[in-house]
Amino acid sequence: MIKDTLQSIQGVDIFPIISLFLFLIFFIVMVVWISRLDKKYLKEMAQLPLEPEENEFSNLAGEKNEK
Amino acid sequence: MELEKFSYDNGIVRKFALATVLWGFIGMLVGVLIATQLFMPALNFDISFLTFGRIRPLHTNAVIFAFVGNAIFTGVYYSLQRLCKARMFNDLLSNIHFWGWQLIIVSAAITLPLGLTTSKEYAELEWPIDIAIAVVWIIFGINMFGTIFKRREKHMYVAIWFYIATWVTITVLHVVNSLELPASFMKSYPIYAGVQDALVQWWYGHNAVAFFLTTPVLGLMYYFLPKAANRPIYSYRLSILHFWALIFIYIWAGPHHLLYSALPDWAQSLGTVFSIMLIAPSWGGMLNGLLTLRGAWDRVREDPILKFMVVAVTAYGMSTFEGPMLSLKNVNAIAHFTDWIISHVHIGALGWNGMLAFGMLYWLVPKLYRTDLYSKKLANLHFWIATLGIVFYASSMYWAGIAQSLMWKQFDASGVLQYPNFLETVLQIIPMYMIRMFGGTLYLTGVVIMMYNLVKTMKQGSFLAEEAAEAPPMDKKPDRFVKGLRHRWLEGKAAVFTVLAFVAILVGTLVEFVPMFMVKSNIPTIASVKPYTPLELQGRDIYIREGCNNCHSQLIRPFRSETERYGEYSKAGEFVYDHPFLWGSKRTGPDLHRVGGKYPNLWHYLHMENPRSMSPGSIMPSYPWLLTNDLDISTTPTKINVMRTLGVPYPDGYEEIATDELMAQAEQIAEDLQNAGIPAEPNKEIIALIAYLQRLGTDIKASDLSENK
Known part of the structure; x- marks a missing residue:
């Protein structure tokens, strides 16, 4: 039965191959892309959540923030 | 400025x-x-x-x-x-x-x-609530994108990308999986049937885990972990890769929930391949989280918040490794339908989701109340009690799952099943169920301790409802365009970003769905498979209402241990009239796909009244109300009409005689029961349920199959 279902789709064996290639291309482009990113910019981005806020309170008893 | x-x-x-x-x-x-x-x-x-x-x-x-x-x-x-x-x-x-x-x-x-359910896992809510979910979700979307568009910080931090991907994907998942035709207020049937319904459901189920329990929580990790550790994320580069690879690959892996099922092989293989590939981005993300703490591990010893987060990220790594392993066919053959899966999901739920949420709350509540946490000691106690709870929970369920699975598959020297009675395999793991309950109770105790600690924290602080802030307006100048297309450009463009994220998840969806729906007309129909009779249809709805599919599968896999125990394995063509499919995902009780004709009506009647009267030691609930509740037959014509609209070939005008046919079949069953000495009345719910159970899997006989070959 499963065989019948498979055969009823024309050229079904190409599907996994297409998906693999899609992913590989996607992945390679990604890696090339991010490897060319600017270091300074990456550093800036990573600092975004850490920018000082108006109300800096330490969150734990007995431990004060270093700021 | x-x-x-x-x-x-x-x-x-x-x-x-x-x-x-x-x-x-x-x-x-x-x-x-x-x-x-x-x-x-x-x-x-x-x-x-x-x-x-x-x-x-x-x-x-x-x-x-x-x-x-x-x-x-x-x-x-x-x-x-x-x-x-x-x-x-x-x-x-x-x-x-x-x-x-x-x-x-x-x-x-x-x-x-109340039993108002669609039976589809994690999408059980009926259609009016589905619509409400869509409305509220869209309101959340407007609010989120509105905020993003009026932001003063030009670049969107990685956490925001995860939020965007979450919103986009959940919208698509919810809409596609909830396409259903109402039969009444609070009762509907999905437009898909059988194999296709199963594929859509597990595309949804898998990606609900991916895009509701994973991506948004990763967004939280990327924000709150650096906050709690007071240091930036280990590698921002890695987080970009983590994000795009994860959302691109995740969507493809759904079919791994349906290995060895009646789903076509190519779709099953696709699910496995992409599941294995998922390890890469998932572990990239986990390492990114853990390495953020490099050089600060001494603080993990002191700070319960970091402890919670470390266990959360580690649990994320464990379950994202285990998931791909479970999608290998040979591992899946052992693990599927057992408590192993329950353990797997609880590593994710208790470990990853729970611990990260607790860590976030312990960090956030003191912040909002401008005070310190009431008790660090209690937070530490919560941490240890919760971790211990997870250990008890997971180890007992691994043990139970593997032990039971091996018992299901065990043949003796003469080649017959060593444990032909399913119940025997259940009784074997009862002690594990007790340990699991103990583990869960520990975890819950931890939550109670947290509640106390947070309430005390709130009481000692003062809540800051409006937190004043100031920032320069967004710099509208475009970035200098160097070195081709750059991610920083993308991060300045929320709309383009959203579209790209949408495309990323759409590719996988289409590759899976298009062939499945092209096959629609081609699924080999088995001539002897007929629509359910009106009484069976009503019985099926009772089966759904009582949630029988939570413990009983209706899918016999093509293994000798299963065909010996349950009968001929399940074929795709047998489910073409099943709106919704009821394959189930866990066998707390035995599979029911071929239960039809296996026991007399009397057995079912007594078994539903009290399972222990027929199977001493059974852990199934009793269903005494089915024996006394009157069956609501007024819904029959509507149900027939809805089914016909969905493509079930009931002849025109059948709805007018459906009620009479229903009564005739019910009287037959009632008479059979009366002959056995049970004062059964034909208008009770139990009669419909028995009719359905006796029909299950009887459409094809081994002889039909050999004729077809």
Whole structure:
């Protein structure tokens, strides 16, 4: 039965191959892309959540923030 | 540049945080109750609203959408405002989102125990609630994108990308999986049937885990872990890769929930291949989280918040490694339908989601209340008790799952099943069920300790509803365009970013769905497979209402151990009239696909009244109300009509004679029972259920199959 279902789709064996290639291309482009990113910019981005806020309170008893 | 003054809305953050804690407690309490029912069936109390089949979905929905859902919104509403340097787009929308979501949770808590369910896992809620979910979700989207568009910080931090991907994907998942045709207020049938319904459901189920329990929580990790550790994320580069690879690959892996099922082989293989590939981005993300703490591990020893987060990220790594392993066919053959899967999902739920939510709350509540945490000691106690709870929970379920699976597959020297009685394999793992309940109770105790600690913290601090802030307006100058297309350009363009994320998830969806739906007309119909009779259809709806599919599968895999135990393996063509499919995902009880004709009507009658009268030691709940409830036959014509609209070939005008046919079949069954000495009446629900059970799997006989060959 499963065989019948498979055969009823024309050229079904190409599907996994297409998906693999899609992913590989996607992945390679990604890696090339991010490897060319600017270091300074990456550093800036990573600092975004850490920018000082108006109300800096330490969150734990007995431990004060270093700021 | 001149600074603009504004304020952050902390009120909405507090509301979601309180809801997180409250629903977390309730959801886990229900979890402990159903865990206890599994070795103490008396705790079903013979009350329909409290039976396992009805409240197991309540547990899953409560922890996923109420506990984790509210935790996500807490974190999103807090971090999004800070990362965008802007107040939420609209306070009214924030509040509609909050109250709407809570209302949906309450309606789930009412309808699921009433048995109003679609039977599709994690999508059990009926169509009016589905619509409400869509509306509230879109309001959340407008509010989120509105905030993003009016932001003062040009670049979107990685956490925001995860929020965007979450919103886009959940929208698509919810709409596609909820396409259903109402038969009445609170009853509907999905437009898909059988194999296709199964594929859509597990595309949804898998990606609900991916895009509701994973991506938004990763967004929280990328924000709150650096916050708690007070240092930037280890590698921003890695986070970009993590994001794009994860959302691109995740969507393809759904079919791994259907290995060895009647789903075509190519789709199954696709699911496996992409599951294995998922290890790469998942572990990239985990390492990114853990390495953020490099050089600060001494603080992990001191700080319970970091402890929670380290265990969370580690659990994320463990379950994202285990998941791909479980999708290998040979591992899946052992693990599927067993408690191993229950263990796997709880590593994710208790470890990853729970611990990260707790860590976030311990960090956030003192912040909102401008004070210190009431007791670091209690937080540490919570941490250890929760970790211990997870260990008890997971180890007992691994043991139970593997032990039971091996017993199912064991043949003796003469080549017959060594444990032909399913119940024997259940009784073997009862002690493990007790240990699991103990582990769950420990975890819940931890939550109670946290509640106390947080309330005390709130009492000693003063809540800051409007947090004043200032920032320069967004710099509209375009970035200099060097070195081709760059991610920083993308991060300045929220709309383009959203479209790309949408395309990324769409590719996988289309490759899976297009062939499946092209096959629609081609699924080999088996000539002897006929639509259900009206009585069987009503019986099927009772099966759905009682949530039988939570413990019984209807899918016999092509293994000798299964065909010996249950009969001929299941074929795709047998399910063409099943709106919805009822394959199930867990065998707490035996498979029922070929139960038709296996026992006399009398057996079913007595078994439903009290399972222990027929199978001493059985852990199935009793269903005495089925024997006394009158069957509602007024719905029959509508149901026939709806089914016909969905493509089930009932002849024209059949709805007019359907009720008569129903009564005739019911009287036959009642008469058979009366002959056996049971004063059964034909108009009771039990009769319809028996009709359905006796029909199951009888459409094809081994002889039909050999003729077809």
